[in-house]
Amino acid sequence: MKLFTGLSAFSITPADPSGHVDTAALARLLGRIAAAGADSIGLLGSTGAYAFLSRHERQRAVEAAMECVGGRIPVIVGVGALRTDEAQALARDARKAGANGLLLAPMSYTPLTEEEVFQHISAVAQAGELPLCIYNNPSTTRFTFTDDLLARLAAVPNIAAVKMPLPADGDFEGELRRLRSRTPDGFAIGYSGDWGAADALLAGCDAWYSVVAGLLPSEALALTRAANTRNTSEARRLDESFQPLWSLFKAFGSFRVMYAIADVLGLCEAAPPRPILPLPHRERTRVKDALDRILV
Template sequence: MTLFTGLSAFPLTPTDDEGQPKPELLQHFLEQIVTAGADSIGLLGSTGGYAYLTPEARKRTLRAAVECAAGRTPLIVGVGALTTDLAEDLARDAREAGADGLLLAPMSYQPLTDEEVFRHFEAVAAAGGLPLCIYNNPGTTKFTFSPDLIARLAELPNVIAVKMPLAADGDYAGEMRRLRAMTPEDFAIGYSGDWGAKHALLAGGACWYSVVAGLLPEPALALTRAAQAGNAAEAERIDHAFAPLWALFREFGSFRVMFAIAESLGFGPITPPRPILALEPAYRERVELALRPLLDKNLWSQRV
């Protein structure tokens, strides 16, 4: 399975002041990702603000994405929801609209048990009928998948990958080795957390689920390809150019910074959904400075 491998770019979902999607602008973001050659699009992930959108807005976003990218770049759609019934409905809709895969996070208000999460995934995977990636994102969901739960979920039909957070101890090779010993041979173990992508990919991670690639797909792809080729020096060089942006991601959260990046790139003011606030103007100046090396193709377009 190659769906959950390489670079998966996660775009913002631009909306107007009433929270309604702006499909033309979304399609512009997607066109950049497709043209750059990313391996997949991660629609309606955390960067896409799925948790803040109504089901209707999510379905409109999905249809705009399918119209732009279907048959060109594989489309992975986030279907996380507070209730299993709604997540099942979103999964079925993704399949019917023409998505290629699903990404599922265990959203909740009440803390969930392992058994509750297992049954939730079992139901949604069956309803969607598409290849599904486990979205292990404790920073937002406050639920951490244990290795045992990941192994149990990997036995379900259609569950073929996991999107892991950055390894707390930095030992990506060890973490992947342990998970691979517990999961099917073709189960794909990838990582999010952009500032650790270089390390995860060089250690053998199957996929970088990338926030920054939603707006800067070309330098993100250059970093991915260098790491995939085992070219540690080139991966380090490109990652160093990203370092000021990674610092902003860690300080303010990548979600907020991405809206500032979009404005700096000339896409107009795209405000995050309340209660999330846009960065103050002084911080946006730091974003513009961090972008400069990444917009210079001479710094990242060398061969790997």
Template structure:
């Protein structure tokens, strides 16, 4: 896996007891494979990894890997509170067919840079798979600085970073990171509403929430950006703006689940205590999806 292009992150359908519906999951990843996304991000935040037991996470990886048959690289989230737990999840993912790992510094007690460095170094040693740093301060309450990312980029096996939307200029953020990390270390972003500009600024990867639901449109945007077609990239991004507004207002997971239900892709809800969107927000999701369907 080279961590480039569109990495699409689907939901993980599961029942109220947290048992993964592997048949439904296989159908979801199959449609991403048919769309020819560059990779699939399984068990990310949109994939509700933190709400699933270890065995269910392993079942999800095995089902996705079997459905894909090696046709599309599979990036699997292995975040856990404890380092030994994350190592065990990394080994499970590798044995079940993952091609790469995604690790967030999940914590209850706030972590220091030294603790995060050791956590990542230790998990990276658990398998031979490449590992992507997941910088997601909104959920982990830990923010990776460029210096820490640069140190981790020198650790064998750590090959990429998944960044959130920056507070400032996206092009400046990409440039700062590019100057800090070794050549060949992949830089990607996951705040969908800034990813068009991130790709145009030279980011390697769009770790995409919307790509897990609408892979064709996300892939068109990605290819336009990779070709340097700024006008087409921004045109497509503007048509997706209603979804970006919904993501920021309600969170990508709630919108993705509502969208998947509206499109007939799943009947499963998000895990409790997350509640479904109300009628007004659900109508707004339906309208945003209709606008995307009208993209020419």
């Protein structure tokens, strides 16, 4: 299994209002991803509401995932937490359950310095003893990794990849060249931000960490494979079919929209954790119309 390459599909984590994970529903969603042939599953990422779940419920989610798809598809588990010792414990839990890799964002309430983030991620990588992907998610964490910090972390044992936000200037090729010149050979550089996936893949990134693939894995995989094989016209055509959905992601946040998609498609009955409110009911028609463009 080669981690941190190709299409990594990030699932929602269905749970009741008290935060109790519906492991049967989660297993169904993950089974669809594995059956579609995605390259990996992203479990308990931002889309998976990791920050809203207790350690016990996160353990249950990982154990259910490994029981369902373990050995069929690599599973990358988000282990972010406010405290370093808690993130270390979550990393050990994931390893014990059989996870293949880890994903870590520097969560914080107090803004963190570069040295604090370096020591935090290094400590979790050591505790987890699994390949770890740095999650550079400034829109959520309010922390942006500099090239110097990424280069420093890339030299730490077990740290093998970074999940990047879309570059503000849209220059994927330039950013990839710059980061690859500062990191070891084999260090994987991938992107999140689904509306930039086609550009990122065509520029030669290693992975698309995809929100939409959590519920539409076959369709996201078709876009990934077209770009990976340099079938630019097909990649652009498929990306165009996703545009109404990308617009909804930008307007309302992909987290809210994913729960609406799951409901529209009848995949599971779940609402986002409070205080996050569901997508306004009046927008459901837009979700249905967007899906009709994709599911042809």
